[in-house]
Amino acid sequence: MMYLNKKHNLKKIDLRSDTVTLPTDEMRKAMSIAKVGDDVYREDPTVNQLEELGAKKMGKEAALFVPSGTMGNLLAVLTHCQRGDEVILEMDSHIYYYEVGGMSAVAGVMPRLMVGDKGIPEPHNIKLVLRDENLHYPKTTLICLENTHNRAGGTIIPPKLTQEICQLAHQRNIHIHLDGARIFNAAIALNIEPLLLTKDVDSVMFCLSKGLSAPVGSILAGSKEFIQRARKNRKMLGGGMRQAGVLAAAGIIALENMVERLEEDHKNARFLGEGLADIKGIEVDLETIQTNMVYFDLKKSAMDTFQFLPKLAAYNILGSPRPPTQVRLVTHYGIDKEDIDNTIKAIKEIVS
Numbered sequence: 001m002m003y004l005n006k007k008h009n010l011k012k013i014d015l016r017s018d019t020v021t022l023p024t025d026e027m028r029k030a031m032s033i034a035k036v037g038d039d040v041y042r043e044d045p046t047v048n049q050l051e052e053l054g055a056k057k058m059g060k061e062a063a064l065f066v067p068s069g070t071m072g073n074l075l076a077v078l079t080h081c082q083r084g085d086e087v088i089l090e091m092d093s094h095i096y097y098y099e100v101g102g103m104s105a106v107a108g109v110m111p112r113l114m115v116g117d118k119g120i121p122e123p124h125n126i127k128l129v130l131r132d133e134n135l136h137y138p139k140t141t142l143i144c145l146e147n148t149h150n151r152a153g154g155t156i157i158p159p160k161l162t163q164e165i166c167q168l169a170h171q172r173n174i175h176i177h178l179d180g181a182r183i184f185n186a187a188i189a190l191n192i193e194p195l196l197l198t199k200d201v202d203s204v205m206f207c208l209s210k211g212l213s214a215p216v217g218s219i220l221a222g223s224k225e226f227i228q229r230a231r232k233n234r235k236m237l238g239g240g241m242r243q244a245g246v247l248a249a250a251g252i253i254a255l256e257n258m259v260e261r262l263e264e265d266h267k268n269a270r271f272l273g274e275g276l277a278d279i280k281g282i283e284v285d286l287e288t289i290q291t292n293m294v295y296f297d298l299k300k301s302a303m304d305t306f307q308f309l310p311k312l313a314a315y316n317i318l319g320s321p322r323p324p325t326q327v328r329l330v331t332h333y334g335i336d337k338e339d340i341d342n343t344i345k346a347i348k349e350i351v352s
C-alpha cells in the first residue's frame, strides 16, 4: 500500500524544472494594463523599460528582450562570430547539449569542448584548448560560460573566477558570452549583486521565465553596438515580437519582486538533497546543491531512471530524467517545504 498516492496527494508536485512556474497575480494584472506599441519600430514603452532595467541589472549598456533563453544564446553566438569560427564551451553546457545544435546549424560555428570541474571551467583547462595562430586552424572568437551550470546541478562560477577567465580570453581577443539563464540564483546564493558576475563578460543572457516566474522571455545584454547587431539578427530569426509589452510587463515584475525569494528555493533544494542523501540506495552529491537543483543517482537501487519516474508520477510528483540512472528535481515558486517533505517520503517508499 502506498503511503501517498494520487488520492491522498491531490496537489501535483512538479519538480521537472523551474520553467513550469506560473505567472503571479501581480504579473497578470501588470500584463492586462501594460502600455504597448510595435516593438520592431522600438515603440513599445514596456519592452523599452524592461530592456533598460535588464541592462542595468547586468551592468551593460544595452539589452534585448528575446522569446527564449535558447534564442538569446544563439543570437550571442551569431552576433559574436563569423561562420567557420571556433567557439569554446564546457562539454556539458546547455548551449552544446540542449540547444538542438543551433550554434552549428544556424550560426555555422564549430564547437570545441573543454572539461569543467562540476561544470566550472578552470583557466588551465581553457588554456589547454586555446591554440596559437596557425594557417590550418579556425579562428577562435568566443568562449561560452554557464552560471549556474544546469547539468552539473546548478553550480556557481564565483566572480573572481569569471574575472580571471575573462582576462585570459580578452588578452587573446576572444569574447566571452555568459549563459546566465539562472544568474539571479547564483547572485542570491552568493549574496551579491548579479552585475558582479556579469560585468567582465562581453554578453550575458538571463531568463525571466524560470525561477523568476514570468510566463515568457529572456534578456540578452551587452554593449550598445553588440545589441544593435543582435537586434538585427533577432529580426532575421523571426524574433521581432511587435506588442511584446504584454509579456515584458511580467518580466519587469519578475526583476523587481521575484529575485529575493529565490533563497527559499535554495533552502528547499538543500532540505530535499539532505533528505534524499539519508535514503539507502540513493546517492546525492551534496556539494553540487548550491542553488535550486537536486540531482540524484539510482544506481545503487534496483531501478534505472525510466523505471523510477513513472513510480514517482504515481504519487503525482514529477522529475526530469537524466538517464541511465540519474534524476533531476528543481525547486521553484509554488513549491513549499511540505511538498519537499512529501517528495522525500514518496521517494523513500519507492526505493525501499
Ligand code: TLP
Pocket (backbone or CB within 6 Å): 016, 017, 018, 019, 067, 068, 069, 070, 071, 073, 094, 095, 098, 146, 148, 149, 150, 179, 181, 182, 207, 209, 218
Ligand atoms: N533549460 C531547461 C531545459 O532546456 C533543459 C531546463 O529545464 O533546465 N540555458 C540554460 C542553462 C538552461 O537551463 C536553459 C533551459 C536555457 C539556456 C534555455 O532556455 P529556454 O528554455 O528559455 O530556451
